Amino acid sequence: xxxxxxxxxxxxxxxxxxxxxxxxxxxxxxxxxxxxxxxxxxxxxxxxxxxxxxxxxxxxx
Amino acid sequence: xxxxxxxxxxxxxxxxxxxxxxxxxxxxxxxxxxxxxxxxxxxxxxxxxxxxxxxxxxxxxxxxxxxxxxxxxxxxxxxxxxxxxxxxxxxxxxxxxxxxxxxxxxxxxxxxxxxxxxxxxxxxxxxxxxxxxxxxxxxxxxxxxxxxxxxxxxxxxxxxxxxxxxxxxxxxxxxxxxxxxxxxxxxxxxxxxxxxxxxxxxxxxxxxxxxxxxxxxxxxxxxxxxxxxxxxxxxxxxxxxxxxxxxxxxxxxxxxxxxxxxxxxxxxxxxxxxxxxxxxxxxxxxxxxxxxxxxxxxxxxxxxxxxxxxxxxxxxxxxxxxxxxxxxxxxxxxxxxxxxxxxxxxxxxxxxxxxxxxxxxxxxxxxxxxxxxxxxxxxxxxxxxxxxxxxxxxxxxxxxxxxxxxxxxxxxxxxxxxxxxxxxxxxxxxxxxxxxxxxxxxxxxxxxxxxxx
Numbered sequence: 001x002x003x004x005x006x007x008x009x010x011x012x013x014x015x016x017x018x019x020x021x022x023x024x025x026x027x028x029x030x031x032x033x034x035x036x037x038x039x040x041x042x043x044x045x046x047x048x049x050x051x052x053x054x055x056x057x058x059x060x061x
Numbered sequence: 062x063x064x065x066x067x068x069x070x071x072x073x074x075x076x077x078x079x080x081x082x083x084x085x086x087x088x089x090x091x092x093x094x095x096x097x098x099x100x101x102x103x104x105x106x107x108x109x110x111x112x113x114x115x116x117x118x119x120x121x122x123x124x125x126x127x128x129x130x131x132x133x134x135x136x137x138x139x140x141x142x143x144x145x146x147x148x149x150x151x152x153x154x155x156x157x158x159x160x161x162x163x164x165x166x167x168x169x170x171x172x173x174x175x176x177x178x179x180x181x182x183x184x185x186x187x188x189x190x191x192x193x194x195x196x197x198x199x200x201x202x203x204x205x206x207x208x209x210x211x212x213x214x215x216x217x218x219x220x221x222x223x224x225x226x227x228x229x230x231x232x233x234x235x236x237x238x239x240x241x242x243x244x245x246x247x248x249x250x251x252x253x254x255x256x257x258x259x260x261x262x263x264x265x266x267x268x269x270x271x272x273x274x275x276x277x278x279x280x281x282x283x284x285x286x287x288x289x290x291x292x293x294x295x296x297x298x299x300x301x302x303x304x305x306x307x308x309x310x311x312x313x314x315x316x317x318x319x320x321x322x323x324x325x326x327x328x329x330x331x332x333x334x335x336x337x338x339x340x341x342x343x344x345x346x347x348x349x350x351x352x353x354x355x356x357x358x359x360x361x362x363x364x365x366x367x368x369x370x371x372x373x374x375x376x377x378x379x380x381x382x383x384x385x386x387x388x389x390x391x392x393x394x395x396x397x398x399x400x401x402x403x404x405x406x407x408x409x410x411x412x413x414x415x416x417x418x419x420x421x422x423x424x425x426x427x428x429x430x431x432x433x434x435x436x437x438x439x440x441x442x443x444x445x446x447x448x449x450x451x452x453x454x455x456x457x458x459x460x461x462x463x464x465x466x467x468x469x470x471x472x473x474x475x476x477x478x479x480x481x482x483x484x485x486x487x488x489x490x491x492x493x494x495x496x497x498x499x500x501x502x503x504x505x506x507x508x509x510x511x512x513x514x
Contacts, residue, residue, distance in 0.1 A: 006173050010274045011267025012207035012240075017280060019259060019296065020289025030283035031276060 063124070067407040068177070075192025078124075084133045085120065086192065093129035095195040104167045112182070113156060115189045131191070137344075137365045138389040139415050142176040142212070143232035144399060146377045146392055147220050147306040150227070153179040153186045154213035154301045160188055161203070162294050165287050170197040174205030175212050177235075184384035200281030203290045207268075210260055211237030214301065218243065218261075221304040222251040226373070228392060235403065240265035256300050308374035325501045329424055329455065330358055332499055332508045336420060336453045337362040339496075339510075346418035346448065348395060349426035353379035356388045359422070367416050369393050395426070396434040413448070421445060421452045428457035432467040437477040439488050445511075446492040452511040458482050461505035482507065 017028035063085075066077035074092030078085050088096055099105050100117070108114035115133050123130035142150060153176050161171050171193045178190035215238045216227030223246055230238055243261045244252060251257050333355055337345075345359035350368035352375055359366040365387045370376050371394040380390050391412065393399055399412040423445060430436045436444075445452050457464055459480055468476065479488050489495065493511035500507050 006204055006208060008202070008204040008277075009207040009268055010271035010276045011269070012210070012264055013202045013276050013280060014271060015259070015264050015267050016202045016206050016293055017283070017285060017289060018263070019293040021292040023286075024289045024292065027280065027283045027285050027289065031279040031285075034279050034283065035274070035276070 067405070068403065068409060070404075072173075072192055075190075080124075082135070084135055085124075086117070086131045086133060087124065087127040088129040088131070088192070090128045092192055096129060096131065096191060098196055099169060099191060099194040102164075102167045102169060104163050104169065108160065108163065108188070112185060112187060113160065115187055115191065117191050133189070136180055136182060136189070137387055138367050138391075139180060139410075140389060140391055141231075141399065141409055142216075143228040143235075144391045144393055144412070145176075145181075145228075146373050146380055146390070147217070147227075147308075148377055148380055149181065149186070149390070150176065150213065151217055151301060151304065154209075154217065155298065156186045156188060157209065157213060158294050158298045158301065161205075162291060162298075164194060165197060165291055165294075168197050169194050170201070170203070170287075170290075172204050174203075174209035181389060183387055184380065184390075197287055199287070200285050202277065202280055202285055203293070206293070207264070208237075209297070210264065211239065214260060214297070215240075215243050217301060217304045218251075219246060220306045222257075223247055228373075232399065232402075235409070240268060260300075308377045324503065325506065326354070328499065328501055329508065330355070332497075332510070333358055333422065333424075333453055334362065335497070336451065336510045337364065339451075340419075342419045344416070344418045345420045345422060346416045346450075347422040349424070349429070350379070350422075351375050351425065353383060353388060353390075355422050355424060357383070357386065359420070360386050360388050364420070365389075367391060367418070369395065369412075371395060396430060396436065416448075418448055418450050421448050421450055423452055423454045425455055425457075427454065428461070428464055428467065431477060431480055432464060432471070435477070438479045438485055442485075442488050442492055446513055449513055451496075451513075452493070452509075454509045454511060455501075456482065456485055456507045456509060458505045458507075461503070464505075 014028060014031060017024040017031065020027070063078050063080045066079060069077035074089050074095065076087055078087060100119070105114065109116055117131040117133055120130040120132055142153070145153070156179060157171070157174055164171060172195055173193055178188055178193055179186050180189050181187070212231070216231055219225040219227045219230065219238070225246065238246065240261050244265050247257060247261060252262055337359060342359070342362070342364045345356070345364045345366045347356040347359065347366055347368045350356050350370045353368045356366035356368040367389045368379060369391045371392070373392055376390050376392055393412055401407055401409065401411040401414065403409040427441050430441050431438055445454070479485055489509065489511065492514060494514055496510040496512050498507055498509045
């Protein structure tokens, strides 16, 4: 995972898939389903990397 | 001597320092790797040749503590997005999108999307932050999308869709309006357009619902690809291109047609040329530039001009008319110019600390400050003195027809002292030596060329 010095906004990231056209809608649906079914990255229990990343991006840009 | 640019610190991989008048970008190991990747791409050479990306030359022996360093050319004048007109922000937005699309074509991405990375050089936008480019990794979404909407798209929508000036929003909060704020600001019929629904309403809802959730991995696993970013960028480009603002007739767009302007213009131009020929004049600050006529004269005499005005409509016309000329257009209310602001109060410098002129033009200006903004004449002269440079000034006496219009609803006791020629001269000579002067044909206006005492 690359370091983001900017907070990209979780909702805005997911929205981008929807804005990517038909193929994107499928991607957004898959990512959303993984999240609500408990298989998403954070829902499945944050890895250490995820926790660090959350910290890194928690400040506003 | 080296000093850090107080506006360049957010990205740990790449930051600007000033070294004996040179502009140096210091890179950490990841910044250096990103620069090497960028500089070896065809995209980089092309964008620099086209004037869309700032030139960079690598420094062989970087300063201690830096993994690498590059030098950039010094720009004539730094301006901020809240000092731009609608078309300037729109052109900057299109440049941001075009560079992202071109970069993605060669496996690179831009990790942020702020207009502070863009400056206007010879009237055209140029991207100045090479530290924003990095290798694109498959599955990564566009990190800068939200920032793009807040700092480019939403401000343009405010003007085009809601009739609101975006500059006070961007000056008040440099992050720009949030999607939730936009939902309150836009009229309903704009919010229910496809673009309004997606970029504004849905973004606001998703931001609220997913606040703090880590979705980057989810998206990568679900098959997110660069093509999805390109699709989004293409649509955003169409959307931004469709946003229009017709300045129409603002307060000052018809100024040049006024009788006194046409009558005095030639005399004012030759008086200015005479001042420009006295000594070396490299930088001219044209306060209350209106249509940019006197900035052009300064430019044609070999100076770099900064054309400041508070009327967006007239500056829009100048922006369209003046590309290719080294004239920086700045939208600012001279009775409330851009302050020093941002982190620690110094991240973004005040307007006049950025301008550093050899000559100030104050034509057709001071009577508006004195009579419209109610600034005392002595305070106006002290303000002009603080530029510590020569000034060409047009004095307008109280019996001038224009002043009569400006004071039509004021009583004499509400007006400041020393507004008549005798009183004004006595203030002037306290701060300046009068190098030359000439009365204009109307008899109610006098031009002065002033040297600070």
